[in-house]
Amino acid sequence: MDSPEVLSSGIGARMERITFLQDYMKIEGHFSSKGNQWKWNDGDFWYKADQLGYETLTETVVSHLLLQSTIENHVIYEPVMIDYHGKELLGCRSRNFLQPSEELITLERLFRQNAGMSLAKEISYFSDIKRRIEYTVDHVVNYTGLVDFGKYLTRMLEMDAFFLNEDRHTNNIAVIYDLKSREYRYCPYFDMGLSLFADVKQDFPIEKTFEECRKDIIAKPFARDFDEQMDAANELYGSFLRFSISKEQMVKEVEQWELPYEEDVIKRAMDTLRYQAGKYLYMMG
Numbered sequence: 001m002d003s004p005e006v007l008s009s010g011i012g013a014r015m016e017r018i019t020f021l022q023d024y025m026k027i028e029g030h031f032s033s034k035g036n037q038w039k040w041n042d043g044d045f046w047y048k049a050d051q052l053g054y055e056t057l058t059e060t061v062v063s064h065l066l067l068q069s070t071i072e073n074h075v076i077y078e079p080v081m082i083d084y085h086g087k088e089l090l091g092c093r094s095r096n097f098l099q100p101s102e103e104l105i106t107l108e109r110l111f112r113q114n115a116g117m118s119l120a121k122e123i124s125y126f127s128d129i130k131r132r133i134e135y136t137v138d139h140v141v142n143y144t145g146l147v148d149f150g151k152y153l154t155r156m157l158e159m160d161a162f163f164l165n166e167d168r169h170t171n172n173i174a175v176i177y178d179l180k181s182r183e184y185r186y187c188p189y190f191d192m193g194l195s196l197f198a199d200v201k202q203d204f205p206i207e208k209t210f211e212e213c214r215k216d217i218i219a220k221p222f223a224r225d226f227d228e229q230m231d232a233a234n235e236l237y238g239s240f241l242r243f244s245i246s247k248e249q250m251v252k253e254v255e256q257w258e259l260p261y262e263e264d265v266i267k268r269a270m271d272t273l274r275y276q277a278g279k280y281l282y283m284m285g
Contacts, residue, residue: 018047018093019083037193038089040082041096048193049082049091053200054265055193056092061253061269062163062192063094069243071155074189079259090260097188101180104187107140108170114143120170120221129232132222137236144175144184151240152186154233158241160219161226162276162283163195166203168220196272206264210271244285247277 020040037055040047050056059077066074075094082089098104111119119139123132137150146152153173160168174187197204197213204213223229243250254269277284 015079015081017081017083018042020047038084038091043096045093045095047080047082047091047093049084049089052194052202053198053204054196054259054261054269055198056090057254057257057259057261057265057269058163058195058198059092059094059191059193060257060259061273062159062195065243065245065250065253066159066189068245070240071159071189073186075191079257094190098176099178102176102178104174105177105184106171106174107136110143110175111139111170115139118170123222129223129228130236133229133233133236136222140175146175146184146186149175149186150233150237154230154237155240156189157222157226157230157233158239158283159189159192160195161230162241162280163192164197164217164226164272164276165192165195166199166217166219167191167194170221173221196269200265206262206268210268210275213272242283242285247274247281247284250274250277250284 037051038049048055056077056079060079063075063077067076075097077092077094080091080093082091105113107119111117111122119136123135126132126135133150133153137153140149141147156168156173159165172191176185176187177183178185197208197210197217200206203216208216217226218224219226219229222232251270251274254266254273259266
């Protein structure tokens with residue numbers, strides 16, 4: 001895998017700087033469908049460096065936009081500068097939401113532990129999108145007792161559709177298990193880094209037009225089209241995502257962070273948000 005982009009000296013001076021001497025972590029069973037982003041943990045926070053493009057921008061902007069929405073249980077990201085073996089990397093951090101007795105269980109792992117099968121493979125046998133979603137929800141409820149998992153999953157699919165998050169595979173949806181109480185709880189929504197066409201190294205080079213990006217993006221995990229899987233979930237469990245801000249207020253969120261990206265990156269993120277807010281106008285304040 002390519003190394004994260006190294007920034008020129010002095011960029012990001014206003015951000016908190018974190019130095020890591022230890023190697024980045026490889027986390028089994030939880031990774032991007034495009035590879036494993038460099039991550040570090042210091043106990044209180046998780047840190048990750050940009051790998052494919054402008055993940056820090058999307059994580060930061062999306063998480064703060066969600067503060068002005070009906071989504072209550074999500075991870076907040078903030079930008080940081082990471083010093084790693086003499087390299088200066090742009091990245092972001094989020095607070096560790098696990099208690100000492102808790103562990104993160106991805107849906108893929110949950111199904112393998114309880115049924116000895118791959119969820120991703122199992123739902124591929126169903127041609128109907130609703131059936132794929134119902135199958136997933138019914139089994140998660142049965143395994144965990146989280147009776148509102150259908151609503152939880154629907155909110156996730158609404159966020160993914162709005163922000164065009166292309167990385168929502170079955171190892172990127174999770175629940176939290178307490179080893180002491182042996183009970184499950186809902187996991188805060190996390191990992192929106194590959195939203196807003198942030199992958200400029202592989203699928204969405206910055207020279208690619210907005211229309212080309214829209215045409216080429218593929219949703220996961222229940223359908224290849226974001227609206228198809230969101231609409232199916234809405235019909236099953238309801239519609240939930242709403243923002244309390246206007247379209248223009250949403251777009252300005254990108255600029256106000258003054259992150260050290262090229263102007264064409266900032267413009268793409270702003271144009272994408274503007275288009276999506278117009279498309280899903282019923283979600284806007």
